[in-house]
Amino acid sequence: MPKLSPVSARILIRVLEKVGFRKVHQKGSHVRMVHPDRRKTSVPFHSGENVGIGLLGKILKDSRISREEFGKLKRK
Numbered sequence: 813m814p815k816l817s818p819v820s821a822r823i824l825i826r827v828l829e830k831v832g833f834r835k836v837h838q839k840g841s842h843v844r845m846v847h848p849d850r851r852k853t854s855v856p857f858h859s860g861e862n863v864g865i866g867l868l869g870k871i872l873k874d875s876r877i878s879r880e881e882f883g884k885l886k887r888k
Contacts, residue, residue: 814879818862827885
């Protein structure tokens with residue numbers, strides 16, 4: 813299982829969009845995203861800051877994306 817490292821919110825949102833999530837709402841610094849099969853997640857969007865590994869793991873778990881799949885999609 814690959815190790816996670818902090819990633820920018822922009823990259824994380826791009827990966828989520830590649831697997832079918834879409835932005836449905838943004839309030840303040842949080843972007844809410846939903847998948848057609850009703851999976852939901854929220855991504856904190858603070859410019860210049862990264863999403864830490866703990867929160868990144870939680871977002872991947874909520875969106876049912878494996879670490880391997882995330883790594884591949886992040887590189888594309």
